[in-house]
Amino acid sequence: MATVNVVLRKKVNKDGTYPLALRITKDRKSSFIHLGYNLNPDEWIADKQRVKSSHPNSTRLNNLILKKKAEASDKSIEAETQKEDVSVRAIKKKIKPITGATFKPQAELYLSRLKEAGNYNVYNADKARVKYFLAFVDGSDIAFSDITVSLLERFKIHLKAKRKLAPRTIENYMMFIRAVFNQAIKEEVLDKKYYPFGHEDGINIKLPESTKIGISQEDVTKLENAKLEHLRHDHARDLWLIAYYFAGMRISDVFRLKWSDFQNDRLHYTMGKNQKTGSLKLPKKVQNILAKYVDQKQSPDDFVFPNLKGVDLEDSFRIKEKIAYQVKRCNKMLHEIAVIAKLDGKLTTHVARHTFATQAGDKIPVQMVQKLYRHSDVRTTIKYQSAFIFKDADDALEAVIGK
Numbered sequence: 001m002a003t004v005n006v007v008l009r010k011k012v013n014k015d016g017t018y019p020l021a022l023r024i025t026k027d028r029k030s031s032f033i034h035l036g037y038n039l040n041p042d043e044w045i046a047d048k049q050r051v052k053s054s055h056p057n058s059t060r061l062n063n064l065i066l067k068k069k070a071e072a073s074d075k076s077i078e079a080e081t082q083k084e085d086v087s088v089r090a091i092k093k094k095i096k097p098i099t100g101a102t103f104k105p106q107a108e109l110y111l112s113r114l115k116e117a118g119n120y121n122v123y124n125a126d127k128a129r130v131k132y133f134l135a136f137v138d139g140s141d142i143a144f145s146d147i148t149v150s151l152l153e154r155f156k157i158h159l160k161a162k163r164k165l166a167p168r169t170i171e172n173y174m175m176f177i178r179a180v181f182n183q184a185i186k187e188e189v190l191d192k193k194y195y196p197f198g199h200e201d202g203i204n205i206k207l208p209e210s211t212k213i214g215i216s217q218e219d220v221t222k223l224e225n226a227k228l229e230h231l232r233h234d235h236a237r238d239l240w241l242i243a244y245y246f247a248g249m250r251i252s253d254v255f256r257l258k259w260s261d262f263q264n265d266r267l268h269y270t271m272g273k274n275q276k277t278g279s280l281k282l283p284k285k286v287q288n289i290l291a292k293y294v295d296q297k298q299s300p301d302d303f304v305f306p307n308l309k310g311v312d313l314e315d316s317f318r319i320k321e322k323i324a325y326q327v328k329r330c331n332k333m334l335h336e337i338a339v340i341a342k343l344d345g346k347l348t349t350h351v352a353r354h355t356f357a358t359q360a361g362d363k364i365p366v367q368m369v370q371k372l373y374r375h376s377d378v379r380t381t382i383k384y385q386s387a388f389i390f391k392d393a394d395d396a397l398e399a400v401i402g403k
Helices: 059-082 086-095 103-116 122-135 149-161 167-186 217-225 230-246 251-256 283-293 318-339 351-360 368-373 378-388 391-401
Strands: 001-006 020-025 030-040 266-270 277-281
Touching: 001 030, 001 059, 030 059, 086 251, 086 378, 103 122, 103 167, 122 167, 149 167, 217 283, 217 351, 217 391, 230 251, 230 283, 230 318, 230 351, 277 351
Parallel strands: none
Antiparallel strands: 001 020, 020 030, 266 277
């Protein structure tokens, strides 16, 4: 027969408290259901499974404990009555509340999994979104059943009117909330009937197309020839030009370049985003840039550029955190360079990719562009490159109104 007790979990929270949980045990196997509250060890009487009277909410919490323990025991007996050989997991599923599930614990679990996966950029953005959404609902937590279509529509209006956020950013908020809902359903703490997304009367997420603009060839030439007095500006320019010369290489991949990637006047590297491998000839312009850094080379496994120096390569989260910091710093330098070089267009690390796409236009067969971008599907290449091909539209316009 299964036993049900209330305990403090052994895993400590960042604030030094411990989660209060139901522990279901059968056949020496245990499973836990968190009750949504945390306590300090000195606020808990373990042998009596009670909160000490010194706790400001002891009466309410002790009543909750009695209620939850009684409900869990009833559900456990019911499950074992219906099926003689029932597992502790099946009993937990029977006991675990569905309609009363709350958003904050699932959001925290969602963030922790992003961090464990090393996904710094999404973690950093969604961490702020969790905080802001909970502030919007005027509390430290909210039940999933209270996150209705109506509430989310009001939240979208608030983000647009009060925070002046762009449509794409607002949709990112909806995507994050949807991700937490999906996780809660997968974890079996939420009934699908409370899902406010996707159905006919629900929230439908539509990402607006973003404008992709590269700088002109004239601006590229200005950038190449600009006289820069500060080394930090020269270094930022080197990074941008390497990205551009290598078919719009992502800046994160530029940071990760090692001397061992260059062999027989070719670059051999694996793209970080999709792990696609490839090889490119070293243009003379790239060789000239690399020559500026070769004196810093101590071994073939050294990074070409110093931006990731000292980072633990086994810690993917910290690597991405460092990359995000370096991108921000580099973009600041590029903004200053654009002023110095008197460029007409905006200059950021990602603009290097857009600039190559702009220059390629429809000059290169799409299959070759696919190979350079390392897209798995040519349709991805066609969709991406279509933002940079204007000739057909220009010709059609001229056919009507003239040049």
